[in-house]
Amino acid sequence: MKLLMIAGMGESVALARELSVIEGHEVICVTEGRAVARAEPPVKIYDGVFQTDADFARYIADERFDMVVDAAHPFEARFGTIARGLELPYLRVTREEWTPKQNEDWINVASMKEAVAAVPRAARVFLATGRGSVHAFKERADAYVMCRQLEQHERAFPLDNGAYVFGAGPFSVTAEMQTFQTLMVDFLILRNSGSVQGRSKVYAAGNLGITIIMIQKTDVGVPQFQTATILDVAKRVADCANH
Structure with a gap:
């Protein structure tokens, strides 16, 4: 069975390893981010670039995949949407979203x-939503914006009032608290990805009384029968192979 895995969530590497050791399975990964590729999962990783949606659909057809497992980041749906439009078995990997703890002050929002x-005006904001989200603050010169980057680089910060913060995870709750205190953070903005490792920053903000602005995931329209939890994926893949 030739399996295409769309990688992106933190569990992708372990999942790729689990699927690759099933006898008779060949697993190839495509990824919408470099983090999975850097982790070197024990499978082949497609290192090309899909300029258009049609390029990706053509790649799936040309490689004659038998099934697509979509383990993209919960807020990434481009590749999965294309794959669902093809006549192939498709499975979207899901995990539970975070919910606020008693000491956490959340503001739930639907978008950046x-x-x-x-x-509020003159706030110091820590963005855990990626470099591209910084531009959302281009009309907010009053706010000081900090954006975490996992890899060091020399790119200029696109706003006059702000800076990149560099550091490679995973980050402990204690380390996140130290970072937020040093930077005098007032607000933390992040997406509700449900990641176990990613929640350390939420715990840290709660411990320090920092307000958390949580962007909630939108429904990408995947039917229930095409979804599976991380624990159930291997069984669902095996069931598909046996039919």
Whole structure:
């Protein structure tokens, strides 16, 4: 069975390893981020670039995959949407979203635009939403914006009032608390990915009384029968192979 895995969530590497050792399975990964590729899962990783949606659909057809397992980041749906439009067995990997703990002050929003609007004037904001989200603050010169980057680089920060913060995870709760205190963070903005490792920053913000602006995931329209938890994926793949 030739399996295409769309990688992106933190569990992708372990999942790729689990699927690759099933006898008779060949697993090839495509990824919408470099983190999975850096982790070197024990499978082949496609290192090309899909310029258009049609390029990706053509790749799936040309490689004659038997099934697609979509383990992309919960907020990434481009490749999965294309794959679902093809006549192939498809499975979207899911995990539970975070819920607020008693000491955590959450503001739930539906988009980055709403997150920016929820930030009061002159606040110090820590973004855990990626470099591209910094531009959402281009009209908010009053706010000081900090954006975490996992890899060191020399790119200029795109806003006059702010800076990149460099550091490679995983980050402990204690380390996140130290970072937030040093940077005098008032607000933390992040997406509700449900990642176990990623939640350390939420715990840290709660411990320090920092307000958390949580962008909630939107429904990408995947039917229930095409979803599986991380624990169930291997069984579902094996069931598909046996039919």
